[in-house]
Amino acid sequence: MSEIVSVSGGPTKPEIIAVSLSKLGLQDGDRFADVGCGTGSVSIEAARIARNLTIYAIDARKEALLATEANFKSFGIENARVLAGEASELLGSGGSIDSIDCAFVGGTKNIDAILEKLVEKKTRSIVVNAVRIETVVRTIEAMKKLGIFDEVVHISVSRSAPIAGETMFKPENPVYIVVGKKQA
Template identity: 40%
Template sequence: MNKRWEYSGFGIPDDFFVRGKAPMTKEEVRAVVLSKLRLKEDHIFVDVGAGTGSVSIEAALKLSRGKVYAIEYKEEALSLLEVNAKAFGVENLEVLKGRAEEELKKIKGFDRIFVGGSGGEIHWILDYALEHLSKEGRIVITAVTLETLTEGFKALKKKEYKDVEVVSVGVSKGRSTGNYTLMEAQNNIYVLSATKN
């Protein structure tokens, strides 16, 4: 099934993606992540811990003259990523199967990087990104736990990234129950962003 997205705004609805049990950056958080990345159509973009590919695919749709590398090592997520990429018809997305520390070395330079899952390699990823991001390159990291938030925030400051920012994204969605609508809170997500110094 082809799922073309005809709009220019960020935040493709979640139900456009085949999800399974793999992690996925939800549409409202994805819209914030993509806005913090500040993409241009010719950028080279890397998605570490790509999961179902929702961020990779939405970025690929924006990068008409650019390229997306989606790094993932979990088998179920890899299958879903490829299914979703095919459904959206993106041709500028390359899936790299493996851990970040192995796969990032295959990419010598890039303009933007998103870390949706680091697999415990966050410090290595930040060091590699600092060395290989283009001038004024951007990094965005999402964190679900306070521990990941603290570690990521401290690491960005210590490694001398600039414009380090953290945003807490709390989303509640309406759920119908009879004649009423209840607001159900989703997990709070922290979005860290910074620029190469």
């Protein structure tokens, strides 16, 4: 099995990816944006869930784009575009992305503008992962203003580790998963 090429801040932990993608409700043939794609690990798992997924992996960091491209190649992800730049600009009306069905936002720079652009594209579901309380609050407020706020899920994961011949649990940083859904 292939190993994920890492960058600072990633990859997103598998447990967080599982819950985040379950909240997105991906469907076969969806157009999926992975904003702040980092290593591309969320996109790789999304492609395992939904067939014929079109992936737009977006990041402003060169190291992240290189890692994503390497990981997509290693995991055989073909129907993907890796895009360099600020997500709010790439998702804007002058950008090359026509529409998005579902979006995962792992990078929260310009979160208000990103959410606004995703709503303009009539995105069905949006999941934002955040570790900072201020980001969670800003995201909730922005989603409420846009009329898409659904829920926040707080996840704490601990992993087993050996200690004195026995087993203990070492906690990972908690993550907030903020969910937005297009209102009917």
